[in-house]
Amino acid sequence: MTITSSSRSPRGPARAAPAWSADPYTRALRAGGGPLYLRCPDGRRLPLEVERWCAGPDAADRTVLGRCTGRVLDIGCGPGRMVTALARMDRPVLGIDTVPAAVERTRRRGGPALLRSVFGDVPGAGRWRSVLLVDGNIGIGGDPAALLTRIRELTAPGGVLVAEASHGEAGLDERFEVRLDDGSGDTGPAFPWARLGQDALRDRAERTGWVTAGLWTAHGRSFVALRNGSH
Incomplete structure (x- = not known):
């Protein structure tokens, strides 16, 4: 999971850099578990599944991994379970995240990862055949349309985003x-x-130029596969 960027390109508003060395997410990653929540303005607390993220891929994750072809980019890779699994399958893969502890943990698990915002300079832009946006990362930046538009720039024509x-x-x-x-x-x-x-995700994606390639649920989680048309 990518919490936020320390800064944004002209595609998005600037944000002050949080103190990642001591924030609750970093501590949870280093501990391998929560509790950890997103606290909403109305007082709701949405639980974050840190233990699952720090474990290996589960049955729902495997439905996602099975759709990955070619070079794979995992946006908001968190502690790296998907990146590591793909690397062990000898797939060309890269994880990006804005939280140093997430990148460090991914690398320790044997997965390639960079400390990078999706809105910044991402290697291989326009050439990724598969892109992953799981674990709630459609929320990155608070503007799904801007995020989906940016991911189209990173994805090869005909490539697939699994969100x-x-x-x-x-x-x-x-x-x-x-x-x-x-x-x-x-x-x-x-x-x-x-x-x-x-x-809602499918509708927003189609408005930004994606073509729906599949909808499915698995073990209490929901996914959308989207194909990138020509730029």
Whole structure:
């Protein structure tokens, strides 16, 4: 999971750099588990599945891995379970994340990863055949349309984006500022985020030039496969 960028290109608003060495997400990654939540302005706390992210790929993840062809880019790779799995399958893969602890953990697990924002300088732009956006990362930057447009720039013509949607709320489409909350009262800085259900994600993607290539659910998670038309 990518929480936020320390800075943004002209494609998005500038953000102050958070103190990643001590924030709740970094501590959870280093511990290998939570509790960890996204605290919404209305007081809701949305649980983040850090333990699952720090483990190996599960059955739902394997439905995603099975759709990966060619060179694979994992946006917001977090602690690197998908990157590591693909590397062990001898697939050309790269993970990017804006959190140093996430990149460090991915590398320790044997996966290639860079400390990089999706809105910054990403190697191989326009040549990635498969792109992953799982674990809620459709929320990156709080503007799904801008994110999906940017990912089209990174993806090869005819390439596929596999994006995970919020499960069980197909029409969900919300944007807000959130804070990380470890359950003890310690919260991180506010940052923009978004949540989309499967139908809403598909609709937004099609408006930004993607073509729906598949919809499925697996083990309580929902996904959309999107194909990039010509630029």
